Amino acid sequence: xxxxxxxxxxxxxxxxxxxxxxxxxxxxxxxxxxxxxxxxxxxxxxxxxxxxxxxxxxxxxxxxxxxxxxxxxxxxxxxxxxxxxxxxxxxxxxxxxxxxxxxxxxxxxxxxxxxxxxxxxxxxxxxxxxxxxxxxxx
Numbered sequence: 001x002x003x004x005x006x007x008x009x010x011x012x013x014x015x016x017x018x019x020x021x022x023x024x025x026x027x028x029x030x031x032x033x034x035x036x037x038x039x040x041x042x043x044x045x046x047x048x049x050x051x052x053x054x055x056x057x058x059x060x061x062x063x064x065x066x067x068x069x070x071x072x073x074x075x076x077x078x079x080x081x082x083x084x085x086x087x088x089x090x091x092x093x094x095x096x097x098x099x100x101x102x103x104x105x106x107x108x109x110x111x112x113x114x115x116x117x118x119x120x121x122x123x124x125x126x127x128x129x130x131x132x133x134x135x136x137x138x
Contacts, residue, residue: 004032013110013138014119018131022093023080025122025130026065027086032101033069034084036136037112038105050081051101061093062122064133068096069115069134081105113137 002019015032019025052075058064072083085100090097114137122132 003026004034004035005030006036011138012116013136015114015134015136016131017134021130023088023091024129025132026068026088026091026096026098029065029069029134030072030086031046031134032075032134033136034082034102036110036131037108038082039109044077047137050079050083050103051082051099054096054098054100056096058094060122062120063117064094064096064118065132066115066120066134067099067124071114072100073112074101075100076108079082081103082108084137091121097127110138 002024004015004017004120006015006042013036017032019028034058046116054071056067081102082105083100085101086098103127116135116137118135119133124130
């Protein structure tokens, strides 16, 4: 069960994300942010794929998710690229080592300035599912 839903917010964009594991939560959060940045990746040639290694250490899983997305957002701006896929080398409540893959973009649909900690709180429910709200400053 991985899903995301764009939620209304006064001056920002809210994204509710959920997954059946911490890995799924990170993957769907990355996918949701990528769709906000650039909705479609149609016409991208396989030889245009950009890969970046991401290593993050944070205080807890909520901070880890926000720090991860912030790092990928910075990579998106530096590379003028949209990162949609992730392969984990290591992921636990405080550490993430992963490779993100994406493609060059000729422009962004939305200019996300920051991924905020506001409203973020990764919850692991009794069924083992993870979810949180993420607010993006646009």
